[in-house]
Amino acid sequence: MLAAREQAIIDAVNRLLADKGFDAMTVDEVAGAVGIAKASLYKHFPSKEDLAAAAMAHLMQAAQTMLDGVDTALPPLDKLRAVVEWTMRLKLSGHMPTLPSQNSTLRAALVAHKGYMDGLMDVSERLGAWIEAAQADASLNPALPPIAVLYTVFARACDTVLEFLKMSDGFDDDTIIALVMGTCFDGLRSR
Amino acid sequence: MLAAREQAIIDAVNRLLADKGFDAMTVDEVAGAVGIAKASLYKHFPSKEDLAAAAMAHLMQAAQTMLDGVDTALPPLDKLRAVVEWTMRLKLSGHMPTLPSQNSTLRAALVAHKGYMDGLMDVSERLGAWIEAAQADASLNPALPPIAVLYTVFARACDTVLEFLKMSDGFDDDTIIALVMGTCFDGLRSR
DNA sequence: GTCTATAGGAGGATAGAC
């Protein structure tokens, strides 16, 4: 009941963060989307930053669930492909919250949020293991530092190419996914 | 004299936009950085959005100058590499202004700014010609729609991987450039 | 064109009743 309400709040924050970003999102809008008063919102979450942190923690949970669902029999490179595709579909469908990387009070709220940090660590470690496995079987370029690969995967969540291609009509979501998956794993050059 | 002052304003805006982004940048900060009163600023530029548009127009001019300087004897793919490298070095050095892509009043100011739009068109067309030439000689993957390649090049200006790698110490700028140039053109997979 | 001073409004957060 209380959990259900808080989940509704987090869902609204997720949508608004994906739509307009943290700065443009107002607490009034969140309250309006949930259908409660702003003061009630502040009984559940003490600040706007905490709202965003809760949404990001929820995103990490979703990521963990997705990782759990990846077929363990797949070659490691294909596991990574599945993750990148999931990330991009989330973004294309308007469910990927975006945060400004420069805002320091926001970063403070994020690192203070145990659920978010634990989720992020877990996701990073599991992806890191797949990356190293993919480099060990030489399907992934072994010359790349694993951390650079990890960040490149994470960056698909912020990729402006997706929205640009979505606006320049003529591409449906599947085509966009195929294109950006191609440039991500195979690069721009001919093979 | 007036031009010099306006150039100083634009330089300050450029730095602040690169540092904190449009929303976090305040007009007071811009005035303070230039060393004039806020009201004086508004005699030169009628709104905060116009400040940003002027900065972006200046960026387009810089891009055009850079394109002029690219050796015409280079193969088209290497011309594109030079552009991507220039973009990333600008970002790493803190001179790449970043604008929120969702802000509608800001977009209106941008499309209303003739200098910016003309510069953007010119840059896009010249890059487009290089992209098609690189696909014609098969150095660039001919299966990719040129517009997708163009956006992928533009996106290097917003790439979060650069700042992430810069923060996770152990990489200097040249190493970061080499890594991201590699993933951009050659992809994550082994060749 | 520069300044000081201020209008005007948006938005995060809170008081206090129920």
Add this chain to the structure above:
DNA sequence: GTCTATCCTCCTATAGAC
């Protein structure tokens, strides 16, 4: 825990003197 009403700070923009 929900509401209404309000506080207060910050920020864009302008008025008006010099």
